[in-house]
Amino acid sequence: MESxxxxxxxxxxxxxxxxxxxxxxxxxxRRWLATPTESSGREPVRAAQPIxxxxxxxxxxxxxxxxxxxxxxxxxxxxxxSDILLSRIRILPASPSYFTATPRYTDDLLALSALLRKYQxxxxxxxxxxxxxxxxxxxxxxxxxxxxxxxxxYNRLLEIIKRLNYIHPAxxxxxxxxxxxxxxxxxxxxxxxxxxxxxxxxxxxxxSGRRKSSTASVYVVEGTGEAVVNGKSLTEYFGRLHDRxxxxxxxxxxxxxxxxxxxxxxxxxxxxxQAESIMLATAKALMAHEPDLRPILxxxxxxTRNPKRVERKKAGKLKxxxxxxxxxx
Amino acid sequence: MSRSICSRCLSRSQFxxxxxxxxxxxxxxxxxxxxxxxxxxxxxxxxxxxxxTAKPASRQGKTLRLNKNVRxxxxxxxxQGERKAFRKxxxxxxxxxxxxxxxxxxxxxxxxAEKLAHLExxxxxxxxxxxxxxxxxxxxxxxxxxxxFRKPATVIRKETVEIAKALESAQxxxxxxxxxxxxxxxxxxxxxxxxxxxxxxxALALNKGWVVLHFPNGQDLTNNQTSYHPDESGKxxxxxxxxxxxxxxxxxxxxxxxxxxxxxxxxxxxFPVQENISLSRFAEMGANNAENAHAVYIALMKELTxxxxxxxxxxxxxxxxxxxxxxIDHVMRLSxxxxxxxxxxxxxxxxxxxxxxRYMTGEHALPNGGMILAAVSESNRAASETLDYLLDTKYxxxxxxxxxxxxxxxxxxxxxxxxxxxxxxxDERVGKALEKMDVQKVEGLSKAEAKGxxxxxxxSGVLRGAVTERLVGEKWSLSGGGIIxxxxxxxxxxxx
Numbered sequence: 001m002e003s004x005x006x007x008x009x010x011x012x013x014x015x016x017x018x019x020x021x022x023x024x025x026x027x028x029x030r031r032w033l034a035t036p037t038e039s040s041g042r043e044p045v046r047a048a049q050p051i052x053x054x055x056x057x058x059x060x061x062x063x064x065x066x067x068x069x070x071x072x073x074x075x076x077x078x079x080x081x082s083d084i085l086l087s088r089i090r091i092l093p094a095s096p097s098y099f100t101a102t103p104r105y106t107d108d109l110l111a112l113s114a115l116l117r118k119y120q121x122x123x124x125x126x127x128x129x130x131x132x133x134x135x136x137x138x139x140x141x142x143x144x145x146x147x148x149x150x151x152x153x154y155n156r157l158l159e160i161i162k163r164l165n166y167i168h169p170a171x172x173x174x175x176x177x178x179x180x181x182x183x184x185x186x187x188x189x190x191x192x193x194x195x196x197x198x199x200x201x202x203x204x205x206x207x208s209g210r211r212k213s214s215t216a217s218v219y220v221v222e223g224t225g226e227a228v229v230n231g232k233s234l235t236e237y238f239g240r241l242h243d244r245x246x247x248x249x250x251x252x253x254x255x256x257x258x259x260x261x262x263x264x265x266x267x268x269x270x271x272x273x274q275a276e277s278i279m280l281a282t283a284k285a286l287m288a289h290e291p292d293l294r295p296i297l298x299x300x301x302x303x304t305r306n307p308k309r310v311e312r313k314k315a316g317k318l319k320x321x322x323x324x325x326x327x328x329x
Numbered sequence: 330m331s332r333s334i335c336s337r338c339l340s341r342s343q344f345x346x347x348x349x350x351x352x353x354x355x356x357x358x359x360x361x362x363x364x365x366x367x368x369x370x371x372x373x374x375x376x377x378x379x380x381x382t383a384k385p386a387s388r389q390g391k392t393l394r395l396n397k398n399v400r401x402x403x404x405x406x407x408x409q410g411e412r413k414a415f416r417k418x419x420x421x422x423x424x425x426x427x428x429x430x431x432x433x434x435x436x437x438x439x440x441x442a443e444k445l446a447h448l449e450x451x452x453x454x455x456x457x458x459x460x461x462x463x464x465x466x467x468x469x470x471x472x473x474x475x476x477x478f479r480k481p482a483t484v485i486r487k488e489t490v491e492i493a494k495a496l497e498s499a500q501x502x503x504x505x506x507x508x509x510x511x512x513x514x515x516x517x518x519x520x521x522x523x524x525x526x527x528x529x530x531x532a533l534a535l536n537k538g539w540v541v542l543h544f545p546n547g548q549d550l551t552n553n554q555t556s557y558h559p560d561e562s563g564k565x566x567x568x569x570x571x572x573x574x575x576x577x578x579x580x581x582x583x584x585x586x587x588x589x590x591x592x593x594x595x596x597x598x599x600f601p602v603q604e605n606i607s608l609s610r611f612a613e614m615g616a617n618n619a620e621n622a623h624a625v626y627i628a629l630m631k632e633l634t635x636x637x638x639x640x641x642x643x644x645x646x647x648x649x650x651x652x653x654x655x656x657i658d659h660v661m662r663l664s665x666x667x668x669x670x671x672x673x674x675x676x677x678x679x680x681x682x683x684x685x686x687r688y689m690t691g692e693h694a695l696p697n698g699g700m701i702l703a704a705v706s707e708s709n710r711a712a713s714e715t716l717d718y719l720l721d722t723k724y725x726x727x728x729x730x731x732x733x734x735x736x737x738x739x740x741x742x743x744x745x746x747x748x749x750x751x752x753x754x755x756d757e758r759v760g761k762a763l764e765k766m767d768v769q770k771v772e773g774l775s776k777a778e779a780k781g782x783x784x785x786x787x788x789s790g791v792l793r794g795a796v797t798e799r800l801v802g803e804k805w806s807l808s809g810g811g812i813i814x815x816x817x818x819x820x821x822x823x824x825x
Contacts, residue, residue, distance in 0.1 A: 204737045219737035224776075225806040235809030236518060241819055244807050251806075258802030263737045327391055 209280030214269030223261025508698030520814020547659035591644030773811030
């Protein structure tokens with residue numbers, strides 16, 4: 001039983017015998033153990049040396065007894081060899097982050113940080129122009145690594161991933177591409193590109209639009225401002241002036257009403273839905289003729305599909321929210 | 330701030346303790362003891378409870394009735410027919426509207442087709458004489474925005490020029506023997522200007538000294554709202570009140586022309602008639618007595634359609650006749666009248682309609698030339714499948730229906746000819762009546778005409794802002810390609 005004082009004394013004595021660089025590493029051990037860096041001049045973490053086993057039972061014992069005898073007495077020769085081996089060796093983890101709570105996550109973080117450090121000076125895409133990729137969600141990642149990773153931690157990982165994704169595609173290292181592959185979602189929604197609308201040989205641009213439960217298919221051709229909806233004129237088809245204005249709103253806002261003709265077919269829903277579905281389709285088709293109108297059309301709100309639908313009816317209500325009339329008793 | 334203590338002696342208070350001079354309030358118990366912290370005890374005695382009133386009986390019915398729901402009646406209710414009269418009121422002038430400088434009249438000088446062709450796209454005002462005649466003929470409709478402008482005026486469009494040409498050809502031009510009868514049905518979208526085209530035709534005919542007859546609304550003849558009785562033959566039904574009223578309008582609207590014309594034939598009439606009575610007086614006789622109205626009407630029409638003999642004597646000249654009929658779809662089917670077997674009377678069995686259809690088929694000739702201009706009503710369309718089919722096929726035949734047209738959805742394609750529904754009975758009488766009639770589809774204004782009209786709106790102060798090509802194009806598109814009623818609605822009537 002040595003006293004604590006004695007123990008610290010020894011420890012200091014041992015520390016003083018180490019090289020100064022190692023001493024420094026020991027001093028900041030808590031922080032840097034998991035993140036070896038080239039710059040700090042320390043050696044990278046390596047797997048332990050292969051162990052040469054001898055027949056000595058107490059090969060790795062701290063205080064080797066001089067006579068080579070264990071407390072338990074001499075080894076028995078009749079037991080299986082592996083038992084003997086296992087009783088003698090100390091198993092070392094393959095990863096240094098084995099003793100963190102989330103070793104796989106930590107490994108990922110370290111690997112990606114190392115990559116980022118390596119390639120951080122490569123040129124990047126302008127903001128907002130990096131290839132759009134759907135990364136795995138926190139839930140997906142957590143279930144994959146099977147570790148209790150917190151969301152904030154995963155976000156830290158995502159930050160690094162997104163930063164790596166911002167490296168210019170022309171200069172993207174193979175190493176990074178393969179590393180990022182693991183973090184992509186299996187289904188990539190951004191790969192579903194809409195078919196581009198083109199003006200065909202007849203000068204028609206066709207687009208479709210939806211609103212509420214109406215759909216519209218519209219051909220926009222150069223003309224004099226006439227509009228035909230389901231074979232009828234605008235006034236015959238839409239009794240309300242408001243609906244007529246909605247139907248040609250894209251042309252009106254861009255001051256192109258007298259330069260194009262609209263041929264629309266529409267079905268489903270009511271008049272408002274039909275008129276506004278025509279509006280959406282007209283705007284899309286108009287963009288095929290004049291792509292520069294996009295900002296105006298966007299500002300006029302004619303390029304965004306309105307996702308609102310009729311709210312479902314609920315039990316105990318007359319409609320979605322309407323309560324039955326109050327009746328006394 | 331005034332001190333409350335006398336500054337000389339420093340002992341006496343300047344004001345008496347009990348009255349505060351700065352306070353104008355009257356003295357009361359609470360103020361009397363100004364320094365007392367005790368609250369006043371002189372509270373009002375508690376009110377005695379009144380007699381217990383019974384609660385109002387529980388309400389009847391299931392609806393929640395609140396006091397605010399009760400509408401208080403103010404004033405006396407409108408008299409009988411007052412509301413309808415207000416609804417049907419025709420206002421042809423608005424003193425608040427600006428007077429348009431340089432507005433030309435649709436007078437005789439401007440009535441020729443050649444002159445009108447130059448004036449196409451301009452707005453021409455109606456003269457006072459025309460306005461009073463047309464008002465009598467009931468051509469102005471309350472849905473038209475006459476009440477927004479200083480005086481009634483109409484835009485000269487392509488169709489107006491065509492009508493003017495047709496009137497000239499009916500009159501025979503210089504060759505008096507080449508008189509023709511133009512028979513035409515106008516149809517087209519609601520608000521496309523069919524009735525106003527009739528109005529313009531009548532205005533032109535009045536300028537030229539024609540006799541103008543007009544049935545302002547076919548529905549009035551068939552909806553079982555005026556008295557009727559079978560005639561002597563028992564096959565036709567006479568509408569005495571309506572006929573008397575019609576005679577009144579004829580006499581009043583054509584006063585000047587008819588007063589210069591005299592009876593030329595012997596008629597069997599139920600009352601004695603002076604031999605050389607003017608046709609205007611004759612028509613008035615029928616108008617004053619509904620019992621005789623139908624006989625007078627028949628005789629008058631015979632007189633008007635007799636060959637003109639200006640050389641034989643005074644008042645024997647006969648001008649061309651203009652026959653107008655609006656909302657003709659209502660008389661192209663069964664009427665609402667009942668016959669003796671309690672079945673519905675066909676509209677062509679009504680004596681007035683029957684007479685009119687005879688002019689349409691040519692059974693009654695118009696030797697002095699004339700024009701039959703009927704129009705279909707779209708705002709109050711009567712279901713008449715035969716009429717629809719005939720209009721479609723006649724118009725299709727006129728416009729090379731089989732010729733393929735381009736539609737981006739389908740490419741080059743000819744529209745199929747309208748087919749008669751095998752489940753609907755074809756009305757032979759309607760088919761016969763329309764056999765000789767030409768059809769004309771009234772479509773939207775051209776952009777130039779729309780511009781002229783909108784400039785007139787702007788000059789009248791009804792349309793604010795400059796009339797630019799863009800504004801015209803926008804309104805033209807929104808009104809379905811220059812449908813004039815919709816254009817008016819979009820540019821003038823809508824208040825945002």
